[in-house]
Amino acid sequence: MHPRALIVDDEAPAREELRFLLEEIGGVQVVGEATNGEEALLLLNSLAYDLVFLDIRMPGLTGLQVAQQLHAAEAPAGSRRPQVIFTTAYPDHAVEAFDLSAADYLVKPFSAERLQRSVQRALAGAEGAASPSAAATAAPAAPGPATPAPQGTQQLVRIPVQRDGRTVLVDGDAIVYAVAARGYASLKLTEDRVLVSFSLNELERRLQGHFFRVHRSYLVNLRYVRELVPDFRGALVLVLNDRQRSRVEVSRRHAPELRRRLGV
Template identity: 75%
Template sequence: MQPRALIVDDEAPAREELRFLLEQIGTVQVVGEATNGEEALLLLDSLDYDLVLLDIRMPGLSGLELAGRLAEKPHRPRVIFTTAYPDHAVEAFDLAAADYLVKPFDAERLRRAVERALAAGEPAAAEADGAASPAPPPSRPRVAEPDPLVRIPVQKDGRTVLVAGDAIIYAAAARGYSSLMLAEEHALVSFSLNELERRLHGHFQRVHRSYLVNLRHVRELVTDVRGQLVLVMNDRRRSRVEVARRHAKELRRRLGV
């Protein structure tokens, strides 16, 4: 039997779109919909769900409050937050969310989130570099400079802001989303670091499983007390980005040092 999913969103078009995308994916069966947190609790008390796709800002009980209640249930479903607001990601992952999707997203992004949520015993995405888990394959060589029109869509205050690739100092990975470090601020996006790497080729390079760096914004290369190579970026904060040993040789070659 397919895993059972519950959609919780106060907007009917959003519920319809989620159901449509989930039917395209075919991984789970949608057996319930709720328009607010209170309705969702009633459904969750009457049936064991494997997955809850949960909006955050709803009348009454918020999605974050509902997720906190789910932690008390004997059969705790996995939670994927689906929201138009990226500014609750940290709170969501504090509640052990499986993923955090910022609208709009497509079927492929949702499919990966569902697979991650349903996978049992999957190692944490923030696993320390150099741990015993298999290392990812080496980065593919870049063959072209990025199109100067490359833009990364960022959801901000209900608007979609297009951030130019060259404005990105570096990107950092987290579970289910990435943080773009800009000159004056940072922004959350629903793209994985691998997706950003495909979009931001050319003078961007993966220097760690958790970091993608714009080589044009590297100010210094220093070595810390452990002998680890660290990049000092040219933003106002002089951000420091650790370089994994397996990426150091290629990085030095590309920087000409």
């Protein structure tokens, strides 16, 4: 039997488009639709769904609020919580979505291929195992140190960020660190946090020079390193010179090269 899916979106064309794409990729049975968060919770309490495709900005309860209730509720005996895939036109809330253990975060418009990868990832997560595509994006193999930019050249590096239908160019020097977020990357800026559609490997290729991969999930701007602190396990933790004094763990594999790069 195919996994059962619920589509939650206040716009009928968006629900129809998502249903069409799911029919195109196959393997999923859409057995319910809701036009707002309250309807979604009623349906979720009446039937065990495997997947929930959840819009964020809706009248009444937002998609994030629905996901919060799902995340807090205990799964019925003999069943599991449905896997949540956010489908939204706004990239701003991805960090919050992944904090709620979302399986994925799709920014409209998305292709059938991207949707298929998302469904595979969600279903693999439901079985307690990462799919190959999820493993490649969520936990990429740690590469060697980034190659420094040639001496004497100062390349202007900016990272495009989508905000309210506009493309904002973020100066690389404003990035304190980047962290992997399931096919995306979250950028910690001096005063903000934003999501970009680049993987951490792609960001590492763009942000060379004074950026260093300290962990398979973290890329750090070495200009913001304030302190190196050993933790109770003997590993290193970086304290960064932003307002929050962010702390980033350094993998044992990368600690010697990091010390060399910092001259300590």
